Amino acid sequence: MSNYYTSPRPHHASQFPLEASQLYKERLQNDAKYYIWDDPYLWRLCNDQVIRRCIPNTEINSVFRFCHAAPGGSHYGSTWTARKVLHCGFYWPTIFKDAYQFVSTCEKYQKAGVAISRRHEMPQQPILFCEVFDGWGINFMGPFRVSNGYSYILLAVDYVSRWVEAIATKTNDAKVVVDFLKSNIFCRFGVPKTLISDQGSHFCNKVMSSLLHKYGVVHQIATAYHPQTNSQTKVFNRQIKKTLQKMTNPS
Template structure:
């Protein structure tokens, strides 16, 4: 840029030079790469038994729904899917729950009924990347597998299940959203 400014000066010079370089094939071929090389994509291992490998995710942005038995309000759903049988558990959740709440829920609703999972696939939500959650999974011998950031296809099974559940909720909930 400095070399060009020595000989030329006009309004919008930086934008025009940047645009020219972006479109110039020779410039792109000779451009120095500034980021680390990408690693190879790795396929997830196939599960071998029920509830040994699970995936978890949240459906958020829901209106508050009250549990009639406890009168507790929930505004999210924790989705837990067994990768072997494709069975899904939908658990009421709140956006303000912590990793400790998540651990209690996983213990009460998954581990108690099925078994301790060998691996858990999740996105990079703050609850799944917290020190508490990481330490807990290491203590019980569960391998944590995080999906690639901004690449939901890593756990396509859970994403597809979430889309289906959202469609059912849109159909079921009335216009006033009070049911």
């Protein structure tokens, strides 16, 4: 397989090396049906029915640097990095093994890349909503060290698609929340059926109540004794904090 893959052009029956065994030829011919040669690239039809470009050994490190160390990569673990490589449309036979070796040499990941525990991982069956963007969880992060006057992050997560909207803010008050909901959620994704938040005063106040009542949005509040109500937002909070730590900590 490795000899077949590393060759830029698929073998034909008459091109097999003289020393090739019959088993090797049969395996090669069976694998060949998943590959497409479109000069100058070799492509593979993967198990998920997505056609991806085969990457030669000389380009592997460049792909990993983009998918792991670039701003969009955020120095996540090996499995996440390997899946991002596949998501970006690239393939080679040892992606997951090579991702593990690459990530193990990443200094930023080794210092801050602790995996999310089972206790804190994303729930597989959260609160059920009928349609995408029907229910959003919202939460503030911070305060952080002030940068250009901003010290908070306001984060909203759609419970069906897990789409995330986030902005940097200077304060964490009700006006910021109301403006965010109007500009970033209601106008772009439509008015949701449910908004989930904690009991913070920036979410539980007359201004918010008036806005949600006006648009017919049910406000579901996560209580201190059952914080799992807004669990998806909390998970993304941890992921974003880890990402910021890896991207901004120079040591």
